[in-house]
Amino acid sequence: MLQSQLFTKTKRQAPTDEISKNARLLIQAGFINKEMAGVYDLLPLGLRVVNRIRKIVSEEMEKLGSEEISMSSLQNKEIWKKTGRWEDKAVDVWFKSKFKNDTEVGFGWSHEEPIIEMIKSYAESYKDFPRYVHQFQNKMRNEVRAKSGIIRCREFLMKDMYAFCASEEDNLAFYKKSTDAYLKIFEHIGLGDITYVTSASGGVFTDKFSHEFQALCDSGEDIIYVNKNKKIAVNEEIYNEENIKKMGMEMKDFEKRKAAEVGNIFNFGTGKCEQMGFYFIDKDGTKKPAHLSSYGIGITRLMGVLTEVFADDKGIIWPKEVAPFQIHLLCLQQDNQEVSSKAKELYIDLQEAGYEVLYDDRSESAGFKLRDADLLGVPLRIVISGKTLEKESYEIKVRCLKDQKIMPLPKKDSIDFKATIQSYLNQSI
RNA sequence: CGGGCUGUAGUGUAAUGGUAGCACGAGUCCUUCGGGAGGAUUUACUCCGGGUUCAAAUCCCGGCAGCCCGACCA
Numbered sequence A: 001m002l003q004s005q006l007f008t009k010t011k012r013q014a015p016t017d018e019i020s021k022n023a024r025l026l027i028q029a030g031f032i033n034k035e036m037a038g039v040y041d042l043l044p045l046g047l048r049v050v051n052r053i054r055k056i057v058s059e060e061m062e063k064l065g066s067e068e069i070s071m072s073s074l075q076n077k078e079i080w081k082k083t084g085r086w087e088d089k090a091v092d093v094w095f096k097s098k099f100k101n102d103t104e105v106g107f108g109w110s111h112e113e114p115i116i117e118m119i120k121s122y123a124e125s126y127k128d129f130p131r132y133v134h135q136f137q138n139k140m141r142n143e144v145r146a147k148s149g150i151i152r153c154r155e156f157l158m159k160d161m162y163a164f165c166a167s168e169e170d171n172l173a174f175y176k177k178s179t180d181a182y183l184k185i186f187e188h189i190g191l192g193d194i195t196y197v198t199s200a201s202g203g204v205f206t207d208k209f210s211h212e213f214q215a216l217c218d219s220g221e222d223i224i225y226v227n228k229n230k231k232i233a234v235n236e237e238i239y240n241e242e243n244i245k246k247m248g249m250e251m252k253d254f255e256k257r258k259a260a261e262v263g264n265i266f267n268f269g270t271g272k273c274e275q276m277g278f279y280f281i282d283k284d285g286t287k288k289p290a291h292l293s294s295y296g297i298g299i300t301r302l303m304g305v306l307t308e309v310f311a312d313d314k315g316i317i318w319p320k321e322v323a324p325f326q327i328h329l330l331c332l333q334q335d336n337q338e339v340s341s342k343a344k345e346l347y348i349d350l351q352e353a354g355y356e357v358l359y360d361d362r363s364e365s366a367g368f369k370l371r372d373a374d375l376l377g378v379p380l381r382i383v384i385s386g387k388t389l390e391k392e393s394y395e396i397k398v399r400c401l402k403d404q405k406i407m408p409l410p411k412k413d414s415i416d417f418k419a420t421i422q423s424y425l426n427q428s429i
Numbered sequence B: 001c002g003g004g005c006u007g008u009a010g011u012g013u014a015a016u017g018g019u020a021g022c023a024c025g026a027g028u029c030c031u032u033c034g035g036g037a038g039g040a041u042u043u044a045c046u047c048c049g050g051g052u053u054c055a056a057a058u059c060c061c062g063g064c065a066g067c068c069c070g071a072c073c074a
Helices: A021-028 A044-063 A077-081 A112-120 A168-189 A241-246 A271-276 A299-309 A337-352 A366-376 A386-390 A416-427
Strands: A032-036 A039-042 A074-076 A095-098 A104-107 A131-140 A155-165 A195-200 A210-216 A222-227 A232-235 A255-269 A279-281 A287-289 A291-298 A327-331 A357-360 A380-384 A393-398 A405-408
Touching (some): A021 A032, A021 A299, A039 A044, A044 A131, A044 A155, A044 A168, A044 A299, A074 A077, A074 A112, A077 A104, A077 A112, A112 A131, A112 A155, A112 A271, A112 A291, A155 A299, A168 A195, A168 A210, A168 A255, A195 A255, A210 A222, A210 A232, A255 A271, A271 A291, A291 A299, A337 A357, A357 A366, A380 A386, A380 A416, A393 A416, A405 A416
Parallel strands (some): A195 A232, A327 A357
Antiparallel strands (some): A032 A039, A155 A291, A195 A210, A210 A255, A222 A232, A255 A291, A279 A287, A380 A393, A393 A405
């Protein structure tokens, strides 16, 4: 993409009405725009990052056999009344409104009840199980206090998956399988080292613990106790001698850390389906309630956590798997015909080699472009200037490394053209 | 929902109760081009409503908005 065609611009200063690192950097660099407290727009660069995260998540969901859907944001009050969760006393994050005829509607803060209601009408026999469905959907939550930039928003993008099983065994097996899939996702995104499966208190319908995926992050909202050797953690809310013993461990093995919840999985058992009247006819002809488990990942929150975790004093450092572009091509003398035509040539070559390239073709000063590139955080930077042309080379720099490296400019037919670039890309996060 | 802090051009900031200024940005022109270049010129601002005062960005009251701490977070 030509940077001159990008409508967003970086700001010289970070906004003063934001304290959180993620919002300051993402706004300054033009990834998001603030609409209101806890409400942000995704700009071209931000949307690219979100879409890449989304793609990674999507692939794992498909491997699990889940079908993608998209449910409505406007929700039926009657469905939520079945579980008693329409009342503000039970759920304090509802946004509600009315149709012109005074019918009350809710804005989806979750889709558990509506999805049960929907799947119920398609699954009447044991032959119709299991069913796995997921969606990427904006959730609306009337938080009394939005905070931490895009970590805790009033409107945010979430991937939610729901598994409907005919038996407890199937449900638990899928729960386990999904846990592994989630770990793979966080690994792929670049948060593998700092993300812990964390035991937390169960939901309204579960006796046992639920599991959270917590990424170690100072600006996170949760306190967890981490066992680094076993690569697991326990949320503060259930951290006590009794529970730790139950898990067969000792409290001295745990370290207190701050973390951000990037995923959450829940086993509802049959409780919720019973409340909603979701029964099916089993092999033996008897009526049984379906088992439900749900699986969430905060997609936009992940972008915020990545920004918090991967940044230096110059700007963002995107892991290569989620970066808006893989290569940032900088032409330092855009008005010099010789230099810019060479840059254009390389831009095309890189694209033909299969890379997503942001080409800074603007008529700006060298320093301006270099600083901008640091702020945007694209993993690989290639610089073309009069200087590099003289040396018949160009400079390539890995954003997360301090030392700048120079490599020779291979011809586009050269075998090692792509391999060389790839080897540099592999050095990034 | 309790508490604290803060609202000045698009952005960032100044202004004892007394002429609202500066920088960046944006527009035009010229010179520049390896870490946010220089000159000339143009452009744009006191959150809203009330009060005190000869006079309010400044003091008081109310609203709205933003951030932070706590509570909450299925």
